[in-house]
Amino acid sequence: MRLKHRLSLSLTLVAASVLGVSFATAYFVVAREETRHLDELVRAEAKATALVLSKTPGRPSVEEARIADPERPRRVPRHVAVYSVDGEVLAATKRLTPPPPLAALGDVDYGDPDGVTQTLTLGGQQLRVVVMPLATDRPEVMLYAVSQSTVDEDLSYLLQVFSLLFLAATTLTAVLARWLGTRLAADVDAIARVARDVTEGQLAARVGGSLRGSAETASLGRDLDHMITELDRLISIQRTFVSHAAHELRSPLATLRGELQLALRRPRKAEEYKQSIEEALAETEALIALAEDLLALARAQRSPTALDESSDLGDVLGDAVKMARGLAAAREIELVVEVGAGVTVRGARSDLARLFRNLVDNAVMHSPAGERVELSVVEAPGRVKVSVVDRGAGVAREDADEVFSTFYRGARDRSSEAPGAGLGLPIAREIARAHGGEVTLDREWATGARFVVELERRSATTPDSEREPVG
Numbered sequence: 092m093r094l095k096h097r098l099s100l101s102l103t104l105v106a107a108s109v110l111g112v113s114f115a116t117a118y119f120v121v122a123r124e125e126t127r128h129l130d131e132l133v134r135a136e137a138k139a140t141a142l143v144l145s146k147t148p149g150r151p152s153v154e155e156a157r158i159a160d161p162e163r164p165r166r167v168p169r170h171v172a173v174y175s176v177d178g179e180v181l182a183a184t185k186r187l188t189p190p191p192p193l194a195a196l197g198d199v200d201y202g203d204p205d206g207v208t209q210t211l212t213l214g215g216q217q218l219r220v221v222v223m224p225l226a227t228d229r230p231e232v233m234l235y236a237v238s239q240s241t242v243d244e245d246l247s248y249l250l251q252v253f254s255l256l257f258l259a260a261t262t263l264t265a266v267l268a269r270w271l272g273t274r275l276a277a278d279v280d281a282i283a284r285v286a287r288d289v290t291e292g293q294l295a296a297r298v299g300g301s302l303r304g305s306a307e308t309a310s311l312g313r314d315l316d317h318m319i320t321e322l323d324r325l326i327s328i329q330r331t332f333v334s335h336a337a338h339e340l341r342s343p344l345a346t347l348r349g350e351l352q353l354a355l356r357r358p359r360k361a362e363e364y365k366q367s368i369e370e371a372l373a374e375t376e377a378l379i380a381l382a383e384d385l386l387a388l389a390r391a392q393r394s395p396t397a398l399d400e401s402s403d404l405g406d407v408l409g410d411a412v413k414m415a416r417g418l419a420a421a422r423e424i425e426l427v428v429e430v431g432a433g434v435t436v437r438g439a440r441s442d443l444a445r446l447f448r449n450l451v452d453n454a455v456m457h458s459p460a461g462e463r464v465e466l467s468v469v470e471a472p473g474r475v476k477v478s479v480v481d482r483g484a485g486v487a488r489e490d491a492d493e494v495f496s497t498f499y500r501g502a503r504d505r506s507s508e509a510p511g512a513g514l515g516l517p518i519a520r521e522i523a524r525a526h527g528g529e530v531t532l533d534r535e536w537a538t539g540a541r542f543v544v545e546l547e548r549r550s551a552t553t554p555d556s557e558r559e560p561v562g
Contacts, residue, residue, distance in 0.1 A: 098272030106264035137235035145226035278308040402440040411447035425463040438526035449515040457483035
């Protein structure tokens with residue numbers, strides 16, 4: 092069954108059930124009150140008649156009479172019969188012919204002056220009857236009855252009104268439920284249609300403002316649009332990444348193939364073969380380095396497995412400096428680290444060392460020979476900030492927004508053909524974010540470049556005597 096039909100049927104059934112129970116309860120309450128009022132009238136008239144008959148000497152006699160109808164401006168006939176203890180009819184009105192046998196009226200409590208009320212059908216007519224002793228000092232029993240038509244007519248009219256109201260309300264509810272079901276189902280259909288379009292690759296599909304139903308479906312539509320936008324962005328990033336990776340891999344592979352083809356084109360001397368192999372080996376090393384950077388970036392973008400680890404910041408910076416020392420020595424760059432004892436941060440030591448190594452390598456590559464790269468630590472409640480500062484040319488203003496993009500290289504690097512694939516800074520930022528931190532570029536720094544790493548601080552767990560020296 093379709094959603095709109097299910098919603099319409101469900102709402103209609105619920106409304107019909109509520110209306111049915113409400114009308115039935117009201118009907119029975121009204122019927123009980125109408126019957127109670129009639130019983131009070133019958134008892135009052137019966138007591139008055141019994142009082143008159145009990146004072147009549149000899150065999151009692153009754154006359155035809157009418158009493159006032161409490162519900163309508165008219166008078167209705169009364170029915171009276173007097174029985175002996177043996178059940179003999181001593182007197183009866185003409186309209187009560189034949190009187191019902193005393194045994195059919197049930198037991199009579201001679202000590203109860205109010206008697207017993209019941210409904211009898213006599214001559215095709217519903218009567219409300221009270222049976223009571225004629226007097227406490229006499230053995231006769233009196234039946235007093237009036238027509239129940241007043242109550243029956245009222246209840247019949249009430250039943251007709253309730254039936255019409257039930258049908259009208261149920262019909263109106265069904266119409267409204269169908270309209271509401273169609274409206275809600277249309278929103279669901281619109282969301283499902285967009286989901287199918289996205290499944291087929293149409294990432295431009297959006298729900299937009301086409302939803303007209305509830306606030307919940309509108310919120311669902313907005314969330315779906317946001318998800319599609321993010322999915323489109325991620326797929327675009329993935330495509331760009333694959334394109335850049337293919338470009339970065341193609342250049343060294345083409346060079347490697349050219350060197351090998353050139354070496355095989357004609358016979359060469361051993362020194363020439365050695366030179367070709369060395370050049371091919373250099374290109375191979377570049378490929379390996381690029382592959383390692385790609386794997387490191389992929390690992391950093393996944394959820395880290397060592398979030399609960401704590402590492403001494405001095406040890407982390409020491410490892411980073413050791414890994415970068417070779418490149419720094421080749422460019423005659425001095426590495427200076429300023430970190431206090433017992434500073435512990437959240438994260439795996441190897442991952443954080445890779446983060447700072449990338450930043451230090453980047454600073455070394457952009458520093459003039461003979462300069463220095465400084466790493467300093469600023470502690471704050473719950474956080475630690477590590478600054479990596481060089482005295483190079485700095486980051487151009489037009490490159491500031493893109494320095495953390497994968498495979499991005501600034502204008503100066505492209506023009507100078509500096510080595511690198513543009514993965515160091517993106518890897519550093521992904522590692523920091525995976526550990527609840529962040530890497531930012533200080534755009535206000537004037538002399539060179541300053542990158543700031545913010546990490547979560549942890550309580551110290553490693554004694555100072557066990558920490559390796561930095562430098």
